[in-house]
Amino acid sequence: MSEVTATDVVKNGLWTNNPALVQLLGLCPLLAVTGSVVNALGLGIATMAVLIGSNTIVSLIRRHVSDAVRLPAFVVIIAAFVTCAELLMKAFTYELYQILGIFIPLIVTNCAILGRAEAFASKNKVGLAALDGLMMGLGFLAVLVALGGIRELLGHGTLFADMHLLFGAGASTWVLRPFGENYSFLVFVLPPGAFLVTGLFIALKNMFDNIAKNRADAEREKVIKGAKRVRTTGHIS
Amino acid sequence: MILQSIRFNAILLAIFALITAIVLASTDALTRDRIAESEREAAQRKLLEIIPIERHNNDLLMDVQPIPERFWDSLGLKKGGNIHIARQDGLPVAAIIPTLTRDGYSGDIAMIIGINFDGTIAGVRVTKHRETPGLGDKVDLKKSNWILDFNGKSLVKPERVGWDVKKNGGVYDQFTGATITPRAVVHQIAKTLEYFSADIERLLAEAALVNQQAQNEITTQ
Numbered sequence: 463m464s465e466v467t468a469t470d471v472v473k474n475g476l477w478t479n480n481p482a483l484v485q486l487l488g489l490c491p492l493l494a495v496t497g498s499v500v501n502a503l504g505l506g507i508a509t510m511a512v513l514i515g516s517n518t519i520v521s522l523i524r525r526h527v528s529d530a531v532r533l534p535a536f537v538v539i540i541a542a543f544v545t546c547a548e549l550l551m552k553a554f555t556y557e558l559y560q561i562l563g564i565f566i567p568l569i570v571t572n573c574a575i576l577g578r579a580e581a582f583a584s585k586n587k588v589g590l591a592a593l594d595g596l597m598m599g600l601g602f603l604a605v606l607v608a609l610g611g612i613r614e615l616l617g618h619g620t621l622f623a624d625m626h627l628l629f630g631a632g633a634s635t636w637v638l639r640p641f642g643e644n645y646s647f648l649v650f651v652l653p654p655g656a657f658l659v660t661g662l663f664i665a666l667k668n669m670f671d672n673i674a675k676n677r678a679d680a681e682r683e684k685v686i687k688g689a690k691r692v693r694t695t696g697h698i699s
Numbered sequence: 700m701i702l703q704s705i706r707f708n709a710i711l712l713a714i715f716a717l718i719t720a721i722v723l724a725s726t727d728a729l730t731r732d733r734i735a736e737s738e739r740e741a742a743q744r745k746l747l748e749i750i751p752i753e754r755h756n757n758d759l760l761m762d763v764q765p766i767p768e769r770f771w772d773s774l775g776l777k778k779g780g781n782i783h784i785a786r787q788d789g790l791p792v793a794a795i796i797p798t799l800t801r802d803g804y805s806g807d808i809a810m811i812i813g814i815n816f817d818g819t820i821a822g823v824r825v826t827k828h829r830e831t832p833g834l835g836d837k838v839d840l841k842k843s844n845w846i847l848d849f850n851g852k853s854l855v856k857p858e859r860v861g862w863d864v865k866k867n868g869g870v871y872d873q874f875t876g877a878t879i880t881p882r883a884v885v886h887q888i889a890k891t892l893e894y895f896s897a898d899i900e901r902l903l904a905e906a907a908l909v910n911q912q913a914q915n916e917i918t919t920q
Contacts, residue, residue: 531708535715542719546726553730556737563836564805564829 466586468593475597482605482660483667487574491565492606493656497617500624502610503603504558508547509569510599515543516575517595520583536579537570544570558627574602605663612659615640617650742811742826746783748840749813749822750793755785759795762786764905766796770898773890775799775807784906785813789913791906793821798891802883805829808838810884812891816903819853823888828880835880845872845881854892862889 481487488509495501519539527535548566551559559566569575578598583591615621619641626634649655739760746759763781771779775798783795793815800808806829813821823846830836837843848871863869864882873881895902 527711528704528708530704531712534712538712538715538719542722545723549726549730549734553733553737556734556741560741560827560839561841564831 466590468590471590471594472597475594475599475601476604477601477667480601480605480667481574481577481598482602483664485574485577487577488572488602489660491568491572492602492609493653493660495562495565496606496609496613496656496659497651498614498620498624499607499610499622500558500627501561502606504551504555504628505562505565505569506599506603506606508551508566509572509575510596510603512540512543512547512569513575513578513599513602514592514595516540516579517583517591518588519543520579521586521588521591524584532584533580536576536584540575540579541570555628561627574598608663609656609659613650613655617647617655619647745811745824745826746795748824749795749811750785755787755792757784757786757789759783759785762909764902764909767898767901770894773894775801775887775890782902784902784909786906786910789910791816791903791910794895794902796891796895797826798887800883800887802879802886803828803830804835804877804879804883805831808880808883808887810887812888814892814895816899817853818855818892818896818899819851820849820888820892822847823849823884825884830880831877834874834877837874837877838880838884843874845874846884848872849888854889854896859889862886 475481479485482489482492491505491509495505516536516539520536523535544567547569548559551562551566578594582594586594611621614623619639621638621640622636624634625636626632650659743760750759760783762784764784766774766776766780766782768779771777774780774796777799780797782797785792785795793813795811795813797809797811799810807827808825808830809827810823810825812823815821824840825838825846828836828838830838837845840846857870860868861870862885864871864873864878864885866873866878867882869885871881871885
């Protein structure tokens with residue numbers, strides 16, 4: 463494993479290797495709970511917390527666990543974190559816990575978490591592993607919330623509805639209704655809407671990446687053009 | 700050699716399992732009271748949804764009667780439960796009965812069913828379930844108004860055979876993609892109504908007794 467810098471980790475998690483848009487991991491919760499911002503935020507935060515915790519612990523014990531029992535040990539760690547997260551949500555955000563239902567325990571099966579433990583945390587120092595957990599979690603959370611926001615807006619015609627489930631009674635006034643009271647567009651509420659919007663996101667990300675790549679290529683050509691003025695005998699790359 | 704590595708790995712995993720168990724047990728111990736409190740608050744909100752404050756003037760959470768053990772089975776209760784009595788000026792208006800069905804699609808569905816003392820349903824709410832989001836969870840009022848269909852229904856309206864989903868010849872709608880969940884709920888509501896008609900005499904007698912005691916306390920004070 464070559465040297466990985468903190469900047470790489472941040473970039474990877476948020477953009478280049480985003481768990482939801484590039485690795486396409488954890489799509490089941492991604493598609494299922496993004497009906498509204500509050501649901502997406504709740505599951506996103508829970509997933510992020512589990513990712514940070516599991517990455518840290520896995521990195522801490524990486525030298526003490528033999529290959530034979532590595533995977534079961536990782537699964538036990540992840541399952542423990544998820545169960546803790548579930549109990550905490552049940553204690554402090556009971557109604558949100560009821561809405562998210564089965565998808566909280568199902569965080570265990572989110573491949574992004576075991577994937578990061580296996581591919582990154584088990585090979586890197588604790589600090590980097592924790593940062594990777596945070597960034598991958600943030601990348602996942604950002605996509606969840608964006609998806610939730612768009613689906614809530616287009617599907618129910620609201621934005622930030624029911625935020626009191628997460629932030630206490632004061633937050634129940636945060637709701638916006640840009641399209642008026644009786645707006646509803648069922649496709650975006652139902653699973654197909656999740657697929658449509660996710661597809662759109664991936665396409666947009668690829669579009670941005672292409673634009674950036676083309677621009678970088680153009681820059682490089684310019685440099686070569688200028689370099690020709692210098693008389694050299696070797697090959698300039 | 701192999702035995703040694705097996706032993707080593709087994710011990711390693713056992714240590715892991717042990718640490719995890721300790722962590723989980725302590726989290727559970729720390730959150731248990733808070734969870735119970737949250738459940739109680741949610742339950743109280745649900746009670747008030749079924750019997751709104753205009754219809755009663757007693758403390759629903761405090762005015763309770765334990766369910767006799769012989770009925771636990773038909774109500775699906777493992778550890779028993781309490782019936783909440785709603786009263787207007789001491790006179791019983793309705794009873795809110797906790798019940799649970801094990802026929803849900805994923806795990807138990809817990810409900811509370813408010814029944815007026817004339818035998819009609821005042822309201823039904825699902826308090827705890829793990830049904831599939833988007834399919835079975837429409838039994839929850841937050842997701843769909845389906846559960847309101849039961850308001851005003853009783854054992855004679857519809858008749859007993861009607862207490863099923865339409866697919867089985869009953870009068871209640873199932874959901875697209877989910878028959879098991881609504882069927883479980885419908886059946887359990889019917890069972891609860893049957894329990895109520897079997898136990899109504901005793902409930903009324905007890906309620907009157909409690910009321911009399913309360914009156915006596917006021918006069919002796």
